[in-house]
Amino acid sequence: xxxxxxxxxxLVRRRGQExxxxxxxxxxxxxxxxxxxxxxxxxxxxVYLQKENIIDESGMPKExxxxxxxxxxPSILRIQQVVRGDSAxxxxxxxxxxxxxxxxxxxxxxxRLTVL
Amino acid sequence: xxxxxxxxxxxxxxxxxxxxxxxxYSNSAFQYFMWYRQYSxxxxxxxxxxxxxxxxxxxxxxxxxxxxxxxxxxFIRDSQPxxxxxxxxxxxxxxxxxxxxxxxxxQVIP
Numbered sequence: 285x286x287x288x289x290x291x292x293x294x295l296v297r298r299r300g301q302e303x304x305x306x307x308x309x310x311x312x313x314x315x316x317x318x319x320x321x322x323x324x325x326x327x328x329x330x331v332y333l334q335k336e337n338i339i340d341e342s343g344m345p346k347e348x349x350x351x352x353x354x355x356x357x358p359s360i361l362r363i364q365q366v367v368r369g370d371s372a373x374x375x376x377x378x379x380x381x382x383x384x385x386x387x388x389x390x391x392x393x394x395x396r397l398t399v400l
Numbered sequence: 401x402x403x404x405x406x407x408x409x410x411x412x413x414x415x416x417x418x419x420x421x422x423x424x425y426s427n428s429a430f431q432y433f434m435w436y437r438q439y440s441x442x443x444x445x446x447x448x449x450x451x452x453x454x455x456x457x458x459x460x461x462x463x464x465x466x467x468x469x470x471x472x473x474x475f476i477r478d479s480q481p482x483x484x485x486x487x488x489x490x491x492x493x494x495x496x497x498x499x500x501x502x503x504x505x506x507q508v509i510p
Binding site for chain 2: 317326327375393
């Protein structure tokens with residue numbers, strides 16, 4: 285049973301370019317979360333999605349960032365016009381449902397974005 | 401005030417030592433308390449989860465929650481070099497937005 289799959293693992297972009305990070309949740313999981321991790325700052329919640337719905341995007345920057353989880357295919361975190369401050373590790377996590385509201389999340393290995 | 405405060409570390413201990421990791425939180429509405437372990441360049445993995453005040457033991461690991469003082473702890477007995485990692489406390493309010501502490505980097509020296 286494959287875990288949460290993220291790609292690319294490493295991504296290098298120049299300022300002003302777009303970055304697209306993809307996440308396939310664990311089989312049977314319908315909830316996806318994106319977190320950003322900066323050195324010395326821990327994991328910061330960005331967005332929580334279910335299939336075709338954004339449930340909570342309170343952690344998403346107001347501009348340039350967007351996320352989707354289509355009916356078919358992986359969840360995508362999109363960063364437009366990247367700036368150096370966007371350099372970070374972006375982690376995707378999935379969970380089976382909200383019925384077991386325990387906070388147990390299954391994380392991928394992360395996508396490390398470097399903006400030159 | 402941050403929702404979760406965690407001792408920054410880093411923490412370096414000799415093999416076999418007892419390790420104590422701690423966090424405080426600010427919102428009494430939080431109901432679920434977790435510890436995640438993150439190895440370098442890897443994603444976090446759930447180590448311990450607890451709901452109520454008190455202790456929960458799993459092998460060499462004990463999670464402790466004191467809701468009255470909003471304090472959570474993780475104890476590692478007989479620490480091993482393989483325990484060297486960053487430990488993140490995490491809290492949840494009952495819907496699955498999970499808030500993490502900044503993490504404590506632990507190094508166990510052989």
